[in-house]
Amino acid sequence: MADRPISDYQFERFLDEDKLMGARCVGCGALFVPPRAICTKCHRSEMEWVETTGEGHLVAFTCIAIGPPAMIEEGYDRNNPYCSGAVELTEGPRVVARIEGVDTLHPETIKIGMPVKVMFLQQGAGESRKTVLGFTPVDKN
């Protein structure tokens, strides 16, 4: 794990392994999820992989009725919107992700501040299959 280069490509390979990983600056301790190859706080370039708990809370969201072609192919539309949101991790960094297990036809039931935990969504099939970062409310599972 430790010797993988710090990159978005490797971040996504970790998602394939059901791991939400970040990069921590060996110098100042700043944590970046997704990772950064240099520390954008102190500009040192010695970074190390760390695994997050995958726990946090919702800080912003939207329920999207008109999505891009890839989401339309997944079956999402006006009658079946999907939720995307921003989650602040317990460790501090904010990540953007799909939010699953919420009532997208009644967005007023989705509450900012609610605790969420990571899930690893599978999107597409065959060659284009990929793991997408998701979160779901803690109390629903």
Next chain:
Amino acid sequence: MNKQRKLGRGVAMVGAGMSGFNMFKDRDSKDLFTEAFVEMNASVDKGLDPNDIDALYIGNFTNDFFAHQSHWGAILSDSLGLVPKPATRIEGACASSALAFREGVFAIASGFYDVVLVGGVEDMSKESTETVAEGLALAAIPYERKAGFTFPGVFGAIATAYFERYGASREHLMDITIKSHDNAPLNPKAQYKTTIRDITRSKIKRAKEKGSAVPDWSDEKDFLRDPIANPAIAWPMHLFDCCPISDGAACLLLVGEELAKHFTDDPLYVAGIGQASGRGLNTAEDLTYFEATRYAAKEAYEMSGLTPTDIQFAEVHDCFSIAELLHIEDLGFFKPGEGYKAVADGLTRLDGEKPINTSGGLKCKGHPVGATGAAQLIEVWEQLRNKAGDRGVPIEDLRIGAAHNLGGTGGTCTFTILERR
């Protein structure tokens, strides 16, 4: 490192022109930019010999994707008969032509050029709505795209964070939509020239004529609350919170300050100019403001020696209703969390103390993305030169106006202050 910036040579605006903004199946970028150029040429009070133009800076976001054609600098230089004058295409998402304007200002301020054409163009409407949405999302940050965010989605998420922090709601965003639609009928160039009140009336009339169920909307907000009439696009962003898809072009003529009177007795001067970069939803300082707008504004205010109070009216980048709310706070017109109350109190209406988007804004004037920054400055030009007709800002001694342009999901922001001396 933090210095007060100034231009090495003053820069004046002496001409401006724009095409109509709409969905034009029969016109491409060359046609639209030529239309803007002809109007600009005619606007120069003492005349312009196009051969005197030294260089062109053209903003364009993504004709590569929308029109499958790149390299718009040289193509437009040729179509305007300006070859071999150098032409540079600038890309900064929806802020592309504000960046082109800046490059033109710097080229003149450096002393290298004397007369520069700046502007922008976008040709968006030939593709389906889904494809246009995908093209616009090219300017979101990669993580946002992977999480399924569209542009309306990012602004929808920002709205939920703002609502949570300050207690505002969709009802307050409706005030912004209604205001933009009230200004638009006064702008002959606007894509949508109808007030929400008139849209409501005509839909009721049509239902009566067809003998179908007649909606019982009690007022404009009641209409905007109706999920059939105003469906969610990316909740809480609904159809009437979103700007339309538009084709269009806009251009301006900039000259060295000491040359301005050769072109007109009534030039405008660049008083302040600021640009900054920002981050996406995952790393932004905060989700209830755009850091790039704040930094761009600070730079422009410091350069000009002006304060938010001095700005008599402004065009701000209302790609979505929530965006206008954030901008009027970020630019210092209202305190954070107070903008929605100011809007509800009518302070940003045409007859308010700080008129915002007198053109109808992107919402109604239209938003051909690469042309928008230049078109916003044209509204400032028309207002300051008393050419805005019925939508003229009713302030005596109108002297200082400004335009704020935003690219992507806040990644690029500019703030430009123009002054009539």
